[in-house]
Amino acid sequence: MADNKQVVADIDRSLYDFKDIENEKDFYRMEEGLTKETVLKVSEEKNDPEWMRDFRLQCLEHYENIKMPNWGPSIEGLDMARISSYVRHKSDMKGKWEDVPEEIKNTFEKLGIPQAERESLAGVGAQYDSELVYHNVKDEVAAQGVIYTDLESALHGEYADMIKEHFMKLVPPTDHKFAALHGAVWSGGSFVYVPKGVKVDIPLQSYFRLNAAGAGQFEHTLIIVDEGADLHFIEGCSAPKYNVANLHAGCVELYVGKNARLRYSTIENWSKNMYNLNTKRAVVEEGGIMEWVSGSFGSHTSYLYPMTILKGDGSKMEFTGITFAGKGQNLDTGAKVVHIGERTSSVISTKSISKDGGIGTYRSSVTIQKTAKKAKASVSCDSLMLDSISRADTIPAMDIRTNDADVGHEAKIGRISDEAVFYLMSRGITEEDAKAMIVSGFANPVSKELPLEYAVEMNNLIKLEMSGH
Amino acid sequence: MSEQSLLQVRDLSVSIDNELPILNRINLDIKPGETHVLMGPNGAGKSTLGFTLMGNPHYVVTEGNIIFEGQDITDLSSDKRAKAGMFLSFQNPYEVPGISLSSFIRNAYHAQTGAPVKLLAFQKSLKAAMEILSMDESYADRDLNVGFSGGEKKKAEILQLLMLSPKFAILDETDSGLDVDAVRTVSKGVEEYQKKKDGALLIITHSTKILESLHVDYTHVLVKGNIVHTGDGSLVDEINEHGFERFI
Numbered sequence: 001m002a003d004n005k006q007v008v009a010d011i012d013r014s015l016y017d018f019k020d021i022e023n024e025k026d027f028y029r030m031e032e033g034l035t036k037e038t039v040l041k042v043s044e045e046k047n048d049p050e051w052m053r054d055f056r057l058q059c060l061e062h063y064e065n066i067k068m069p070n071w072g073p074s075i076e077g078l079d080m081a082r083i084s085s086y087v088r089h090k091s092d093m094k095g096k097w098e099d100v101p102e103e104i105k106n107t108f109e110k111l112g113i114p115q116a117e118r119e120s121l122a123g124v125g126a127q128y129d130s131e132l133v134y135h136n137v138k139d140e141v142a143a144q145g146v147i148y149t150d151l152e153s154a155l156h157g158e159y160a161d162m163i164k165e166h167f168m169k170l171v172p173p174t175d176h177k178f179a180a181l182h183g184a185v186w187s188g189g190s191f192v193y194v195p196k197g198v199k200v201d202i203p204l205q206s207y208f209r210l211n212a213a214g215a216g217q218f219e220h221t222l223i224i225v226d227e228g229a230d231l232h233f234i235e236g237c238s239a240p241k242y243n244v245a246n247l248h249a250g251c252v253e254l255y256v257g258k259n260a261r262l263r264y265s266t267i268e269n270w271s272k273n274m275y276n277l278n279t280k281r282a283v284v285e286e287g288g289i290m291e292w293v294s295g296s297f298g299s300h301t302s303y304l305y306p307m308t309i310l311k312g313d314g315s316k317m318e319f320t321g322i323t324f325a326g327k328g329q330n331l332d333t334g335a336k337v338v339h340i341g342e343r344t345s346s347v348i349s350t351k352s353i354s355k356d357g358g359i360g361t362y363r364s365s366v367t368i369q370k371t372a373k374k375a376k377a378s379v380s381c382d383s384l385m386l387d388s389i390s391r392a393d394t395i396p397a398m399d400i401r402t403n404d405a406d407v408g409h410e411a412k413i414g415r416i417s418d419e420a421v422f423y424l425m426s427r428g429i430t431e432e433d434a435k436a437m438i439v440s441g442f443a444n445p446v447s448k449e450l451p452l453e454y455a456v457e458m459n460n461l462i463k464l465e466m467s468g469h
Numbered sequence: 470m471s472e473q474s475l476l477q478v479r480d481l482s483v484s485i486d487n488e489l490p491i492l493n494r495i496n497l498d499i500k501p502g503e504t505h506v507l508m509g510p511n512g513a514g515k516s517t518l519g520f521t522l523m524g525n526p527h528y529v530v531t532e533g534n535i536i537f538e539g540q541d542i543t544d545l546s547s548d549k550r551a552k553a554g555m556f557l558s559f560q561n562p563y564e565v566p567g568i569s570l571s572s573f574i575r576n577a578y579h580a581q582t583g584a585p586v587k588l589l590a591f592q593k594s595l596k597a598a599m600e601i602l603s604m605d606e607s608y609a610d611r612d613l614n615v616g617f618s619g620g621e622k623k624k625a626e627i628l629q630l631l632m633l634s635p636k637f638a639i640l641d642e643t644d645s646g647l648d649v650d651a652v653r654t655v656s657k658g659v660e661e662y663q664k665k666k667d668g669a670l671l672i673i674t675h676s677t678k679i680l681e682s683l684h685v686d687y688t689h690v691l692v693k694g695n696i697v698h699t700g701d702g703s704l705v706d707e708i709n710e711h712g713f714e715r716f717i
Contacts, residue, residue, distance in 0.1 A: 417563070418526070418527065419563060420563045420565060422525050422526070422527075422547060423559060423562065423563040423565075424565070424573075424577075425524075425546065425547040425548040425551070426523050426524070426525075426547045426548075426550075426551055426556075426557050426559075427548075427551055427556075427573075427577035427580070427581075427629065427633065428548050428551035428552050428577050428580040428581035428633075429548055429576060429577060429580045430548050430580070431546065431548065433576075433580065434548075437565070437568055437573075437576065438565060440567065440568070441565055441566050441567025441568040441612070441613075442566065442567055443567065444566070444567030444568075445567070
């Protein structure tokens, strides 16, 4: 366990912000901007089946017709004409770590990915810019019939029909502008299928690294957990800091079968020039359970509201999230849930921390449809502001269409108290550490939901943010 | 006993937000191992003195000095005073969610000594200290002071005193709001501290129960920000009987 900790205990900002020296000739980089030609080029690069190519073009049309969102943080700094939607290393995806190109391997080594795989994961996918560079699943997990692969090869394999049936059905490209954009230029990501009744004991993980400046990352994650199956999937994201805007518009679609359970954990630490406009959605069948654990630390601007559709009777969801908005950051995060089935239940609990002028907005929506008899929903959001120049807003919406729903809502906004800081300092703890302890304590309900290594990483991220680097 | 002072307070005046001073030219001289008692009517400035000695930035020293082991600490931050060997048992300890009592003490211990904390040895001595204070072991894993009763909060303060074993401790109304048994338990803890460490104490109190098992060297009476009288231990009993009337 001590060794385990060592992996993440060393974390400092340089771990995320280091820029790898990319040898340009080793990379293929699409010209900036978004046109029919660029979309067709991505499609060709990816050797799409015909339906996918047509789908991309449809998405482009939607993209052109849908307006920019005007209800959230400003995304004026994002100019699609300056974003390259596709960057890849000229080598293919590898199934063996040794075969991954040296400079990319170094990046992931620094992030601790291969070590984490050896120690505590059932399988790992690593995406660098637009393409997966490495994918591997432990033999015993593969033997259970679990499929964990990149989406592109799945499109041509045994599960092609399953993908066609599910791809962007939960998040249709008409949903919003960036869903349409995603559909047009998506690349990379993972496909996971857990067959009926299979319980995967240790987590699978995907790690997304956007290394190129002025680029977009549009990975697609499609997870299908069949009846009675059980999976924990972990997603990690990071990028070095550049002074031009980068864009992340990923899409996550999760299908949770009857009496199945899926836990989806994310620690996102994008650099502070990133526009993170990510869409995540899950649909849960009868008796199924969807659990989200979500940590948002990085990015310049985020729009992130993982949504759960509780379709089957007795289905459940639990969302635990934390957002830390520091200097120059405007993070608009929360969760959505739609109750359709009877006796469905949802618990949303979030923590938001803002510091040095950062803006943290909690935005949620709970809908209980007429069919959702005896539904239960509880929302609680706590915000902590660390100084007087930071901001915390809470925008919870509820739409209840039944008369027997059990609904609870609780919101708290507070400041870090000087007296509490003095109390800790009077025991010999420095001011900086005292504040970090109070903030870590505030975040504790979230970190205890994470696997140990990630909880340690999250606490390190908090310390890092607190020290103001 | 060494004649060298541990804590010297010289002509100390204190105010908040540039208002009139709450404390006027206070002088104190505390030697290692001594027990001083500070008594006075409500609002006299007793807690202010405790906070000021410990370096709460809310209280501004307008004149005078605080000297600890020969070093002028008037401008030192609170954490540095703790590292130098000072301690304050709070009248109203803060609740800090998400940090357990034991990990808080461990963090504080580490911050003060700089040495790595040996987990097993630490747990053993924590358990022993909790036994002295009749604290249920489960409190070690509970969030710091969160949902503790008044009595458990005070015991948790004395637990920190025992674990951190400072050279000098201020106890700010550690006995207030406690029932007879709890006062006895807490004072057993204080006695243990003094026995183990030959620690010096400044006890701010309204009652005499916490003092029963301690030898009091000096008693100071604080009225309206001034120390109006200093006597020996017998002064405690006198005040207990007659109140502060003759000092006002």
